[in-house]
Amino acid sequence: MDETIVQMVCNVKYTDCCSSNGMSYIMIISDMDANEFRSAAKQLVDYIADYIENIRDRDVLPSVKPGYIKQLIPETAPEDGEQWSAIFADIEKVIMPGMTHWHSPHFHAYFPTANSYPSICADMMSSALAVIGFTWISSPACTELEMQMMDWLAKMLDLPEHFMFSNGGKGGGVIQGTASEATLVTLLGARNKTLAENGNNKELLTKLVAYASEQSHSSVERAGLLGAVQMRLLPTDENLSLRGSVLSEQIKRDRANGLIPFFVVGTLGTTNTCAFDNIPELGKVCEEENLWLHIDAAFAGSAFICPEFRHHLNGVEYASSFNMNPHKWLLINFDCSTLWIKNSEYIVDAFNVNPVYLRHDNQGQIPDYRHWQIPLGRRFRSLKMWFVFRSYGIKGLQNHIRKQVVLAKHFESLLLKDDRFELSTPVDLSLVCFRLKGTDALNEKFVKLINDAKCIHLTPTRVGGRFIVRFAVCARTTEDRDIDFAWNEIQRQALIALTQ
Ligand code: PLP
Secondary structure, three states: OOOOEEOOOOOOOEEEEEEEOOEEEEEEEOOOOHHHHHHHHHHHHHHHHHHHHOHHHOOOOOOOOOOHHHHHOOOOOOOOOOOHHHHHHHHHHHHHHHOOOOOOOOEOOOOOOOOOHHHHHHHHHHHHHOOOOOOOOOOHHHHHHHHHHHHHHHHHHOOOHHHOHHHOOOOEEEEEOOHHHHHHHHHHHHHHHHHHHOOOOHHHHHHEEEEEEOOOOHHHHHHHHHOOOEEEEEOOOOOOOOOHHHHHHHHHHHHHOOOEEEEEEEEEOOOOOOOEOOHHHHHHHHHHHOOEEEEEOOOHHHHHHOHHHHHHHOOHHHOOEEEEOHHHHOOOOOOOEEEEEOOOHHHHHHOOOOOHHHOOOOOOOOOOHHHHOOOOOOOOOHHHHHHHHHHHHHHHHHHHHHHHHHHHHHHHHHHHOOOOEEEOOOOEOOEEEEEEOOOHHHHHHHHHHHHHHOOOEOEEEEEOOEEEEEEEOOOOOOOHHHHHHHHHHHHHHHHHHHHO
16 A cells, blocks of 8 residues: 555544545544444533523523634634544533523513423434435335324314314425424415416516515515515504404405405414404405415414413414414424415425426325425424423423413513503513503613613513513423512612613
8 A cells, every 4th residue: 555645633433445546545534433422412411401400590691792702713623523522611611601591581582482301302313313304205204203293283273174184185284494484385385376376477476465464573574575475564453463354455455456465464472462363354354355364373373272272263264374383382492383284285386396306106195395395305303293292291281381371470460569560461371561651761771771681681672663571481491480580680670770
């Protein structure tokens, strides 16, 4: 081997030999072996459990400034592989200083994002299997478990039969990455359906018009932009709810102007205040006008597994599609946004491109989920649903929701006893919207004081031009004492805001 080139790396794990053009190469690859993986992963699991258990000890918001990580790690990747011990040590040094601790019981911003141990285990398993389940044959378990899990959850939510695979019709469910993707996918499906009904005349695209409430999430407006159609954001009533009469009057005006109404998004549990659009009224209008009704229940949808909150879903039988995020409130870690479609052909046909390399013998007998989404690749996400549903059971999940609603009520009761504060909207589910009596400027100062102190974190919003403060019960481990802790901090900062 006189012409051998030997490449040395400091962390030698295995060697391989290959030759080309008369040259032999010894490739020395730094690779974590199975035994090292066992010990590294166990160390990491202990770290994760300690992190979650002791998370209250950390400031909920970080103190770093933009660009901090550049100061802590090299400009380029290491030439030679490093030891796991060095990588592990850097989690605390490099990553933790820049963390906003979403799973701290002192985090009350945005909406909850789910986190549970069974779900983390499932993510670990999914990473280990590392399949890309775009077609049935690319991993039958990935497709078939997803179908079953979507039916399980549909039954927990008491969705109409036509959304379930077990019904044997054209309906079914699919896991999307986010609610934003779900809205876009259904908008594109509805666009396709309407064009098909109008002789596939692509020139009509500029005439298509979609509707949602002015309280809907920004991702709805964005779906209109991405789908290249007009999206009208309609005014709501005094309960911040979109009503059927507002929709039908706008449709009449648009038709009179030669436009083609085709798609409506109804929101159940708006991001601003957890308001609910009037789905039975919107549904009737959509039925009369032949429009696709999509329901976005990203946050609130999880609560509908409890019979006492299921009434919010009345009218879902009119919907062509329904979406909620178990990754918000159903203890299934991001990303898991569940979308049910009444007639999947509209989605499948909208995205169907069929190269030879993706075909298989059993095509057509069972869904190939690549047609139900925008990307091709997809992780084995239904494992998270399976692990979580089996670990908690329906009762455990219902009790998680109920506990968080009770905690929000506890916060509301504390607030109502202090006449310096007022509720901004009635409290529904686990979000409390409130403000200090006084000006917007006072409330802006108040929120800044709270977030600067980093003991708790909350986020404001604006509704009807007014600045309001949102208090969401987020972390799975939140208890009464955390609500009391937050309330003390809120009172402390209110005093400063009012006297400074
Ligand atoms: N819709 C509503 C009502 C939401 O509250 C949110 C996020 O909070 C979204 C959509 C967007 O969710 P995602 O991040 O899954 O796209």
